[in-house]
C-alpha cells in the first residue's frame with residue numbers, strides 16, 4: 001500500500017487539476033450564456049465536451065481512485081478537510097464511474113445543443129423543435145440514474161443528486177402541507193376585495209437607469225466589486241469560480257422595474273453565500289454551496305423575506321425616487337411595498353409572488369415525477385403543463401413560451417432541481433425566526449445594513465461550504481429539525497397583514 005503522505009499528495013494534485021478544468025468550463029458556460037454569438041455553439045459544445053472528458057478521466061483515473069481509497073481507509077491519519085474532500089469526491093466518482101465514458105461525452109454535447117435550441121424555441125413558441133432534444137435529455141438522464149442506483153426509483157435518484165437525502169416521500173408530505181395552507185390563504189386574498197395598485201411598476205424604466213439600480217443593490221448586498229460582476233442573460237443565474245470570482249446575471253425589462261430589481265437581489269443572495277465560504281476551503285471541492293435547497297434558501301431569503309419587507313422598501317424607496325423621479329412621482333413607499341407583494345395566480349414562475357410561488361414549483365415537481373416514472377411522454381408535456389396550471393392556479397396558459405418553455409432548467413438537463421426552490425423558501429422562514437431572536441434584524445434592514453445578517457448566516461451556514469451534509473448543516477443552523485410550519489405561518493402572517501384579512 002502506498003504511504004498516506006504520497007496518497008494525499010497525489011489526491012491534492014489531481015484536485016487542483018480538476019479545479020482548473022472546472023474553472024475553464026465555468027467561464028465558457030458563462031460566456032455562452034452572456035455574450036457568445038449563437039453560431040459558435042457547436043464549436044463551444046465540442047470544446048466543453050473535450051474538457052468534460054478530461055475531468056471524467058481525472059476523476060476515474062486509477063491512481064487517483066487508489067489514493068482516495070487509501071485516504072478513506074485511514075480517516076484518522078489525515079486532517080478533517082482532506083477526509084471530507086475524499087468522501088465528497090468518492091460520491092461524485094461513484095456516480096460518474098457508473099456511466100460509460102462515451103455516453104457521458106454524448107450527454108455533454110446533447111446538453112449544449114438542447115440549451116441552444118431551447119433559446120430559439122422559447123422566442124418562437126416552438127415546442128416541436130425542442131421536443132427531440134428534450135426527449136434525448138430525459139432518456140439519458142433516466143438511463144444514468146438507473147446505472148447509478150439500479151434499485152431506487154429514478155426520480156429519487158435525481159432528487160438526491162441535488163439534495164442528498166431528499167425523496168419523493170419527503171416532498172409529497174411537504175407539498176401537501178404547503179398546498180393545504182396556501183390554497184385557502186390565496187382564496188382569501190383573491191376574494192377580500194382589496195387590490196393594491198401596481199400601474200407604476202409597469203411604466204417605462206430605461207435600462208441605463210436600471211443598471212445603476214443593479215450597482216446600488218449589489219453594494220447594499222455587500223458584494224465586493226473587485227470580485228463580482230453582473231452580466232445580462234435571458235434567464236438569470238449565478239456562477240462562481242472560487243470566492244475570488246462570483247458572477248451574477250440579470251435580464252432588464254424596460255416596461256417593468258421590479259423584475260431585474262428582485263432578480264439582482266436573488267442572485268446576490270446566491271453570490272453572498274459563495275463569497276463568504278471559509279478561506280481554508282475556498283479552492284477545494286468543498287469550497288462552494290452545499291446543495292441547491294440551501295442555495296435557494298439564501299437567494300430567496302434576501303429576495304423575499306428581506307427584499308420584499310416594508311423596512312427594506314422604506315429604506316430603498318428614496319434611491320428609487322432618485323433614479324426614477326418621473327415614474328415614481330405619484331407613489332409612496334407603502335404603495336410600492338404593497339405593489340411588489342401583490343398576490344395573484346400568474347403564468348411565469350420567476351415573476352410569481354411569494355404566496356403562489358410554491359404552487360408553480362409543485363406543477364414542475366408533479367410533471368418531473370411523471371416523466372421519470374414513465375406515466376408521461378415528453379411530447380405530452382405541454383398539455384399536461386397547461387392542465388396542472390389550471391388545476392393548481394386556476395389559469396389558462398395561452399402559449400408554450402409562457403408555459404412549458406419558460407424555464408431554462410430542463411434544457412440544461414436539470415431534472416429534480418425545481419423542488420429545491422420551494423424547500424429553500426421554507427428554510428428561509430425558519431432562519432428568520434432565529435435571526436430575529438439574535439439580532440435587531442429590522443432595525444438594521446431599515447438602515448440598509450445587511451452585513452450583520454450576512455455575518456450571522458456566515459457563522460451558521462456559509463463558512464462551512466460542503467463540509468457538512470445539507471441536512472446536518474441546516475439542523476445545526478435551525479438548532480433542531482426542519483419544520484415547514486414556519487413557512488406557512490410566515491406567509492399566513494404576512495398576507496393577513498398585507499391584505500387586512
Ligand SMILES: [Zn+2]
Pocket residue numbers: 266270296299
Ligand atoms: Zn436561485
